[in-house]
Each structure stands twice: as structure tokens, then as C-alpha cells.
């Protein structure tokens with residue numbers, strides 16, 4: 671139940687349904703900001719994103735972006751028939767902005783699949799992946815008024831540090 675998969679066109683139909691479901695809502699963790707135009711629920715847009723995200727795994731000094739892995743959250747075990755329901759972005763390092771506000775991990779679950787425990791499980795998987803990268807303390811942040819995200823982080827063992835620039839900042843220790 672709930673997996674992280676690397677972006678791939680094989681999951682286009684449910685990815686498109688997810689993008690359509692978000693509508694105008696920000697797709698945290700999707701990497702849509704790496705494209706020059708808004709994401710659309712089309713195969714061309716999906717392909718463009720898959721190609722760009724594969725390239726963005728490395729740091730990009732020109733834009734100030736750190737190395738990063740983009741995952742799609744799926745509802746099942748991540749096999750070919752699984753269904754994409756959200757996004758998770760794992761930043762491999764913290765630059766100053768990420769340390770103050772952005773954190774290591776950003777995520778979102780499509781509206782139709784919320785409150786089913788997916789974010790909680792996806793965050794745990796993301797924290798595990800961070801640990802595998804050698805990150806021993808994972809910073810996860812949310813807006814002070816984002817109750818669902820704060821609950822998700824606290825459920826995932828987040829230890830509250832402080833609020834900076836309107837963001838609640840938590841640290842999570844990955845499993846050994």
C-alpha cells in the first residue's frame with residue numbers, strides 16, 4: 671500500500687487523472703516548475719516532464735537548484751498496473767532557502783485520494799530514501815496554516831524546531 675516510483679510514461683493515464691484532479695492547486699513535489707509552461711494532462715506534457723525530471727536529478731548551479739530525485743506516489747506496490755496519486759520530491763542537500771523554508775522533501779496527494787494514509791506512508795518512504803542517501807536528519811516544513819501537512823509530518827515522527835518565515839520546521843530521523 672503506497673509506493674514511490676520514478677516518473678515513467680507507463681503510468682500516463684493515472685498521472686493525467688492526477689494532474690486534472692489538482693486543477694489550479696499547486697502540485698507540491700511534482701517538479702512542474704522545471705517546465706516552461708504549466709503541466710497539462712496530455713501525453714506530450716507527461717513526456718516533457720519525465721524527460722526534464724530525469725535531467726534534474728543532478729544539481730543545477732545556474733538555477734541554484736540542488737540535486738534532487740522526483741518520485742510519483744502510487745496507491746499500490748508500484749507495479750506496471752499501479753495508479754499514480756501524487757508527487758514527492760527529495761532534495762539531496764539543503765541550500766540556505768531550503769534550510770530556512772523548503773526542507774528536504776515536498777509532496778502532495780491528489781484531492782480524490784486524500785485522507786487514506788497515502789501521504790503518511792509516502793513521507794515515511796521518502797525519509798527512508800533520504801537515509802539511504804546518507805542524510806541523517808531530514809528537514810520537512812509546511813505553512814503554519816497547513817494542518818493536513820503538519821499532521822502528516824507529526825505522524826511521521828517530525829520533531830518541531832521552530833517557525834521561520836511562516837513555515838513550521840520539523841526534523842525526522844531516518845530508520846537505521
Ligand SMILES: CC(C)(COP(=O)(O)OP(=O)(O)OC[C@H]1O[C@@H](n2cnc3c(N)ncnc32)[C@H](O)[C@@H]1OP(=O)(O)O)[C@@H](O)C(=O)NCCC(=O)NCCS
Nearest residue numbers: 698777778779784785786787788789790818819821822825
Ligand atoms: C498534506 C497532504 C499531502 C496530506 O495527504 P493525505 O494523503 O490526505 O494525508 P494522510 O491521509 O496520510 O493523513 C496524514 C495525517 O494528516 C491528517 N489529515 C489529513 N488531511 C487532513 C485534514 N484535511 N484535516 C486535518 N487532518 C488531516 C490525517 O488525519 C493524518 O493524521 P493522523 O495520522 O494523526 O491521523 C494533502 O492534503 C495535500 O496534498 N495537500 C496539498 C499539498 C500540500 O499541502 N503538500 C504539503 C506541502 S509541504
